[in-house]
Amino acid sequence: MREVFLEVSAEKNLGSFRLDVEFSMSRSYCVVLGPTGAGKSLLLELIAGILKPDKGRILIDGKDVTNLPPEKRNIGFVPQDYALFPHMSVYKNIAYGLRRDKKGKRKKVEEIAEKLGISHILDRKPTTLSGGERQRVALARALIIQPKLILLDEPLSAVDLRTKEKLMEELKLVHSEFEIPIVHVTHSLIEAVTLANEVAIMMDGKIIEKGKTKDVFSSQVQEVADFLAVKGLFKKLSDVFEQWK
Amino acid sequence: MRFSFYLFLAVLSSIIVLFILLPIVATLSTQFYDFDGLLEALGDKAVWNSILLTYYAAMLSTLIAVVFGTPLAYLLARYGFPGKSIIEGITDVPVVIPHTVAGITLLAVFGSNGLIGSFSPVKFVDALPGIVVAMLFVSIPIYINAAREGFSSIDIRLEQVARTLGASPSRVFFTISLPLVARHIAAGAIMSWARAISEFGAIIVIAYYPMVAPTLIYERYVSTGLSAARPVAVILILLSLAVFVVLRLLLWGQKR
Numbered sequence: 001m002r003e004v005f006l007e008v009s010a011e012k013n014l015g016s017f018r019l020d021v022e023f024s025m026s027r028s029y030c031v032v033l034g035p036t037g038a039g040k041s042l043l044l045e046l047i048a049g050i051l052k053p054d055k056g057r058i059l060i061d062g063k064d065v066t067n068l069p070p071e072k073r074n075i076g077f078v079p080q081d082y083a084l085f086p087h088m089s090v091y092k093n094i095a096y097g098l099r100r101d102k103k104g105k106r107k108k109v110e111e112i113a114e115k116l117g118i119s120h121i122l123d124r125k126p127t128t129l130s131g132g133e134r135q136r137v138a139l140a141r142a143l144i145i146q147p148k149l150i151l152l153d154e155p156l157s158a159v160d161l162r163t164k165e166k167l168m169e170e171l172k173l174v175h176s177e178f179e180i181p182i183v184h185v186t187h188s189l190i191e192a193v194t195l196a197n198e199v200a201i202m203m204d205g206k207i208i209e210k211g212k213t214k215d216v217f218s219s220q221v222q223e224v225a226d227f228l229a230v231k232g233l234f235k236k237l238s239d240v241f242e243q244w245k
Numbered sequence: 246m247r248f249s250f251y252l253f254l255a256v257l258s259s260i261i262v263l264f265i266l267l268p269i270v271a272t273l274s275t276q277f278y279d280f281d282g283l284l285e286a287l288g289d290k291a292v293w294n295s296i297l298l299t300y301y302a303a304m305l306s307t308l309i310a311v312v313f314g315t316p317l318a319y320l321l322a323r324y325g326f327p328g329k330s331i332i333e334g335i336t337d338v339p340v341v342i343p344h345t346v347a348g349i350t351l352l353a354v355f356g357s358n359g360l361i362g363s364f365s366p367v368k369f370v371d372a373l374p375g376i377v378v379a380m381l382f383v384s385i386p387i388y389i390n391a392a393r394e395g396f397s398s399i400d401i402r403l404e405q406v407a408r409t410l411g412a413s414p415s416r417v418f419f420t421i422s423l424p425l426v427a428r429h430i431a432a433g434a435i436m437s438w439a440r441a442i443s444e445f446g447a448i449i450v451i452a453y454y455p456m457v458a459p460t461l462i463y464e465r466y467v468s469t470g471l472s473a474a475r476p477v478a479v480i481l482i483l484l485s486l487a488v489f490v491v492l493r494l495l496l497w498g499q500k501r
Contacts, residue, residue: 050405070408077409083402087424096420097410145410 003027005181006149010046010056010066019043019205027181029172031192031213034202035227040185041080043202044151047183048077060148076142076150076180080157082134084126090137091122097145112140115177116170131159132167143178150174152184156191168194193217201227269482276479279472286476295461296481300488302373302457303441306380307434310388315430318389319422322396323404340386347382348450351375355451375452380441388437395429396422428496435492442485 005027012019019039023032034040045051047058049070057066065073085093094109113119116136126134135155142150155171156164172195175182184195192199192213199217200210201224209216209224216224276283286292321333339347355362355369355378362369369375399422407417423430445459453460458481466474 045405048405048409050408070405071411071413073409074411075409077406079402079406081400081402083400083406085403085407085421096407096412099411141406141410 005061006047006183007059008043008046008056010053010058012042012046012051012053014042017042017205019046021046021202021205021207023200023207023210025181025183025198025200025210027179028197029175029182029184029195030198030200031196032183032185032200032202032207033187033189033192033227034185035187038202039205040187040202041153042205044077044153044183044185047149048075048151049073050077074145074148076145076147078135078138078142078150078152078155080154082126082138082158084129084134084137084141086126088126089122090118090124090126090129093126093137094122094140094144096141108144109140112144116140116174130163132163135159135167136170139174143174143180147180150180150182152182154186155184156186156188171195203227272475272482273479276475279476282472283476283479286480291456291461292458292477292480295456295458295477296484298373298376298455299442299457299459302376303380303384303438305373305377306384306441307388307438309377309381310385310437311430311434314385314389315392315423318392319396319418321389322393323401336389337386339382344383344444344446345450348379348447351378351382351447351451369451371452371454373452373455376448376455376457379447379451380444383444383447384437384440387440388433391433391436392426392430395426395433398429399425431496435489435496439485439489 003026004024006023006025008021008023010019010021017039019042021039021043023043032040032043042051046053049065049068049072053066057064059065060073060075070077084090085096088096090113091109094113095105098105098108109122110119113122116139118133118136118140121129121133121137126137129137135158139150152171156167159167168191171182171184174180184191186192196213198211199213200207201216201219202208203223209219209221317332317336321329321336342350352359352362352370354360355365355375357363357370359369367374369378403421403425404417407421408414412420443459445457445463448457449460449463456464458477462474462477462481465477
């Protein structure tokens with residue numbers, strides 16, 4: 001059994017929605033799979049420290065971070081629309097997390113931009129970028145703080161199919177090259193199958209199954225089987241077909 | 246059917262636009278036949294003093310509105326807290342109070358026997374500070390609402406991501422939120438400055454003297470008549486429109 005790196009055991013009441021998660025992962029690429037409205041983004045917000053749990057705790061690498069604000073957690077967060085700062089150049093976006101270290105700043109930004117293939121757009125404004133470029137910038141901005149963990153919220157939903165395939169390869173590379181554990185939230189089976197070492201399945205604010213990818217995909221739990229069989233809540237069959245095209 | 250609907254829209258819209266424009270155009274054109282009166286007013290030192298005083302006091306009032314109103318606007322746009330809706334209601338109170346009444350309530354605080362006025366070394370009654378507080382009172386809701394709308398329009402994810410990148414709440418405020426609402430703040434400041442310039446009711450209660458332009462115009466109208474008041478009004482209209490247009494153009498230029 002591999003060592004547990006991240007452990008979330010938390011409850012949060014949000015009026016009409018209730019989050020009650022038991023989640024854990026090792027230093028791997030973990031995909032959290034679930035339908036829209038399952039609470040996947042909220043799980044990421046809990047881990048990032050944007051949302052405080054009513055009850056429970058969050059451990060990263062054995063350290064209790066439950067009461068730490070986001071700026072003290074050292075976690076890279078890439079939200080669904082990337083949230084690039086629109087009033088700053090790509091360079092300034094990437095450099096935002098570097099503060100006092102003025103000397104090495106330029107070099108660090110250039111290094112990471114080089115690795116992600118965005119050196120040529122450093123002077124541009126985020127609004128002029130394509131979906132794929134935006135994602136690389138958001139990744140670079142998150143990676144430059146050398147985070148302990150990267151959180152990706154539906155990172156591939158805003159790009160076209162061709163870009164998606166390329167970006168999936170890159171995410172794999174990022175994971176192996178930077179050796180940073182990743183939590184990747186999606187409703188796409190394809191992304192889970194392609195990228196994940198570990199998979200967690202989330203529904204109605206709960207993690208209903210988790211483990212190594214192949215174990216989860218042969219799960220006997222009825223809900224999981226339903227979900228994976230593209231039944232039940234996951235009715236959007238067309239969505240899956242489109243991704244195979 | 247469709248044509249008659251457009252006609253309906255066009256006619257009613259034109260009427261209301263004309264309603265705004267006609268009094269101004271009529272005033273300006275009538276003055277044209279009394280050009281000497283206008284020249285006389287242009288050479289009148291009292292007129293210029295009152296106009297400069299009006300603009301200066303409105304500028305001070307706007308500065309105070311920006312410094313104190315921006316944090317409140319951010320608070321209201323970003324945080325939920327007990328009593329929030331009461332605070333929101335309070336910030337809108339000046340809009341619903343008649344302005345002479347506003348002047349009287351200000352006297353209760355800043356008058357010579359008022360809560361603050363009784364011991365304050367700064368004199369408010371019949372003095373510049375009195376004009377400024379009267380202007381501030383009536384114009385602050387406009388600024389707060391504009392700034393608040395600006396903060397609400399920022400994607401909260403931007404602020405959240407900045408926090409995960411190691412920025413403290415104050416750094417996020419100054420490097421992300423504030424630059425992104427700069428235009429809203431500027432527009433709100435212009436509108437509240439314009440509102441301050443147009444104030445009359447609250448000002449005459451707390452500070453009839455030194456005379457701001459609206460007070461001067463009123464005084465000349467009452468004591469001498471329209472022929473004395475109108476030239477000053479015309480100067481004020483032209484100047485205010487010029488300033489307003491320039492500021493709007495500056496803002497518009499920034500947008501592009």
